[in-house]
Amino acid sequence: MPETNHEITLDSALSEEAVLATYRRMFAALARDSGAVVDEPALVDIAETLFAAFAEAGEEWLTHEQMRHICRAYPLEQFENRLRVLKGLGAIREVFPKPNQLRYRASFTSVVGLMFVRRMMDDGGQSEMHRLLALEDLNVADPRTTMEEARLSAQNLSRAFRLWALELITLTSGTIEELREQAPKLWGTEEIARRAQSLHATILTRWPDLDRTCTELRAAIYSYSDASRRAAGRLADSAGTTRNLTLLPAETWRTFAQTATRERLAAVLDGFVFDAPAPWHDPAAIVRAVDESPRPAPAQPTPPRSALPDPGPADSYEPGGGGLDHLASVAEAALAGRGTARLEELLTADGEWVSARRLLADLVSADLRPESPYRLRWSDALTADPDGEPTWLSHGHLERAGHDA
Amino acid sequence: MTPELAHARARATGPLSLGVGEPSPMGMTRLGHGDGTGVALPAWPDGATPSLLEEYQVAPVNVERSGETRRVLAAALKCCWTDLTADPWPGSPAPVEDVLSAYRALIGRGDDLMRNWAVGALRRLHDSAWLEMDAGTVRLGPRCACWPSDSHAQLRELVRRLPSGEERSPGLDVLPVAGEAWDDSPTGDDADGQDGGHDSGGGCSAAEGDGERLEADGDETHGPSGADGGEAHGRPGADGRSVAGGDGRGDGTGGDAFVEGAASVTVPDAVDEDLLGPFDERRRAEIVAAFMAVEHAAEPVHEARFPALRDPAPRRTLAEMLRRRGRTLVQDREAWTSGYADETAALTGTSLGEAERAVLVLVLIHSVAIPRAEGLLPADSWLSPFPAQVDELRRHTRLPVGELDAALRTLRHAGLLSQVKAGEEAGGYIPGPQFNRLTPQARRRLQEELILAAGPHTPLAAAVRANRR
Known part of the structure; x- marks a missing residue:
């Protein structure tokens, strides 16, 4: 990844620094000077990209141009610089050691080394220690192994354990945040201590003369176990009431949840007391619950009724009843036995608008009722009489239509 | 058993059963069955009940499907509280089927779903000691004796106006669900004789023989309590109250020991009077309110609403009241609740299966x-x-x-x-x-137990073990 496309945040800077620290530590023993180890994680990525391409190319090998093409994502200068270093250290070599060689091959050892580095980053070297112990165990059991080799192996191991323990001890007296971050990678499981002790026992049984070396190894193992426990203890003390759960990886929790038997799970809560269900049902709440009980809805909800006694539908509307009778009597009175009557006469008979308008209203109603036989026929004639009442008067007839009604 | 332990056990496992003549532990109400045995329930100071929380607008412990559960409880009351002149508890046993048909009449529907819900509610009421279900019969549980006597009128009124199972319309009949099993006993064996009764509309006392027996018991329990005058109902004074008296011809009435003899409710005198006495009325009410809140609210309560939690002096009294019950105050910043005191919890032991x-x-x-x-x-x-x-x-x-x-x-x-x-x-x-x-210690222990169980070989587990030694 070219540096330019890459936004540098505090977090990314920190994680890069952690990666570099591992690289530096890994190769510190081999470095010529302090500047020899990479100072940017991208540089390792170039190497990895190249190794992957070499693996794919097989016996075709790779030319300089091909390598450049594969690493086109990186700036030319960085690539050339990297290639020079890799060639210098022998990680990438000419296929045949001749001048003007065009094709290159990669070294197997370097790839393995990188794999190892990545693993170290993940678990702080715990699994390497496991493997190392397993191998040493096989070695010392091998009849061909000499006492000198065993001594060397024991010394190496005790040195490793001592350094490991020292690192933990330093962490334990440092800040709690750093301890929380680093310690779980460093502290060993009981498994490692057990393996180391069995190795120690094998050596001591086979070569009793090595008892001094073995005492040292034993002391180193003990001090390592002790440092592990102390670091864990400090964390356990510093944590709150659930904070330590962080210190086991999520995978451990999942495995436990998926594989533990009922008895093992239940044992966790042995001796914890919880309340039995004891909800309170207040009498008022019971009454409320009954009152609010959902009732099945009837098909047709009845409208609300008054609580007063109901005399029944006595004065409700009856078609053909009162209204029409009244209109008929008014119309008959106006007709006064005649078949038709002139409206202008009827309306001016009383000489005042108040009674004329009532009569007009009734006659119009009778006209509009289809079931009544009275009809109004208006003509176009209009009288205007400024002094009379009504002042404006339309002419027309009231007549009894169709004598069948 | 110390009173602290008794209170803690009652909270963790429900009402405690007492042997013949065994008095209830300090601060607990004794509900006597006629035969001398009984159950003990914690008594609340100053006659308070958890409904006090409503006044302070604090949510009580959540009741699952509360409406339904309470309606089923009402239906059970309708069937079991046969003598309305007496207190509800102990009442008389009623067949489960009768309670179900009373519930059916109450809600006006009778499908299978309703039946399943009602059965679930019966089970929950049984688990929380509000009802006792046994071999196809339902009885009122000990917690029904906790209703203060001045609220009985309300319940009596409710029971009077509830429709009884008999009045249901034939259209609402439900066939018994085939193969359905009750919680701990099939309805079959004991309710067989009564089943005929329900199908023809049998209500609470429809089953002939049973009805007779209940009636006889009703008379029996009714008489002496009338003679007592009933004036002492529920007042936590003198030497408690008698719900029903006279052990008359108890043995003659048949196998059901529960209704034999005289059931009685003995409320302890003046709970925590020695602690609450020195305070004036207002302070006293505040302390009782805080006590009910920390003990019965669903969540921790904020001290701003409860002066007795804010002030150190009344809080001390409160802590002492809790201590007598094997409890302790649990603080989370400004919110308070109560939990089992660690030493009591160690003695009480696990209550969960x-x-x-x-x-x-x-x-x-x-x-x-x-x-x-x-x-x-x-x-x-x-x-x-x-x-x-x-x-x-x-x-x-x-x-x-x-x-x-x-x-x-x-x-x-x-x-x-x-x-x-x-x-x-x-x-x-x-x-x-x-x-x-959970107290801080309990929370910490829970964390440690989990680590020990999930990663027994990690240094963390070793550190936990080393710390405990």
Whole structure:
């Protein structure tokens, strides 16, 4: 990844620094000077990209141009610089050691080394220690192994354990945040201590003369176990009431949840007391619950009724009843036995608008009722009489239509 | 057994049963069965009940399907409280079928779904000691004796106006569900004789022989309590109250020991009077309110609302009241609740069944431990917003599904788990409000036990073990 496309945040800077620290530590023993180890994680990525391409190319090998093409994502200068270093250290070599060689091959050892580095980053070297112990165990059991080799192996191991323990001890007296971050990678499981002790026992049984070396190894193992426990203890003390759960990886929790038997799970809560269900049902709440009980809805909800006694539908509307009778009597009175009557006469008979308008209203109603036989026929004639009442008067007839009604 | 332990046990496992003539522990009400045995229930100071929380607008412990549960309780009251002149407890036993038909009449529908719901509610009421279900009969449970006597009128009125199971219309008849099993006993054996009665509309006392017997008992319990004058009902004075007197011809009435003799309720005098006495009325009420709040509210209560929690002096008294019950105050910043005192908890012992504990641990791992290990859960507590998926619990654990479901139901009912619903299938369970009640020591111990169980060979576990030694 070219540096330019890459936004540098505090977090990314920190994680890069952690990666570099591992690289530096890994190769510190081999470095010529302090500047020899990479100072940017991208540089390792170039190497990895190249190794992957070499693996794919097989016996075709790779030319300089091909390598450049594969690493086109990186700036030319960085690539050339990297290639020079890799060639210098022998990680990438000419296929045949001749001048003007065009094709290159990669070294197997370097790839393995990188794999190892990545693993170290993940678990702080715990699994390497496991493997190392397993191998040493096989070695010392091998009849061909000499006492000198065993001594060397024991010394190496005790040195490793001592350094490991020292690192933990330093962490334990440092800040709690750093301890929380680093310690779980460093502290060993009981498994490692057990393996180391069995190795120690094998050596001591086979070569009793090595008892001094073995005492040292034993002391180193003990001090390592002790440092592990102390670091864990400090964390356990510093944590709150659930904070330590962080210190086991999520995978451990999942495995436990998926594989533990009922008895093992239940044992966790042995001796914890919880309340039995004891909800309170207040009498008022019971009454409320009954009152609010959902009732099945009837098909047709009845409208609300008054609580007063109901005399029944006595004065409700009856078609053909009162209204029409009244209109008929008014119309008959106006007709006064005649078949038709002139409206202008009827309306001016009383000489005042108040009674004329009532009569007009009734006659119009009778006209509009289809079931009544009275009809109004208006003509176009209009009288205007400024002094009379009504002042404006339309002419027309009231007549009894169709004598069948 | 010390009073502290007795109170803690009653809270953890429900009402305590007492042997013949055994007095109730200090601060507990004794409910005597006629034969000398009885049960003990904690008594609340100054006649308070958890309904006091309503006045302070504090949510009480959540009741699952509260409306339905209370309606079923009302139906049971209708059937079991046969003598309305006496107190509701002990009442008389009634067949489960009668309670169901009373419930059917109450809600006006009679399908299978309603029946299943009602059966679920009966089971919950049984688990919380409000009812006792046994061999196809239902009786009022000890908690019904906790209703203050001045609220009895309200209940009496309710029971009078409830429709009885007999009045139901024939259209609402439900066929008995084939092969259905009751919680602990099939309806079949004992209710057979009465079944005929229901189908022809049998209500509470429809079954002939049973009705007669109940009536006789009713008379018996009624008489002496009338003679007593009933004036002492529920007043926590003198030497308690008698619900029903006279042990007359108890033996003659048949096998049911429960209704024989005289059941009695003995309320202890002046609970915590020695502690509350020195305070004036207002202070006293404040202390009692705070006591009920920390003991019965669902969540911790804020001290701003309860002066007795804010002031150190009344808080001391409150702490002492709790101490007498094997409890202690649990503080979370300015909110308070109560929990089992650690030393009492050690003596009380586990109250949950093995399957329930196992399921609870699984939920704790999925909703607290894993999110915490992944850095998602910042707060240092046993509560969590991350539900343990039901699917995960079903598929990826070694617990049988049936056992898992039953345990989840029990835990939910007890407020140890809360259900989180999300969509159709998703959703799951998170630790319930009871986890607020763990003391700091208990919370820490829970963490350690989990670490010891999940990673017994890690240095962390070794450190935990070394610390304990």
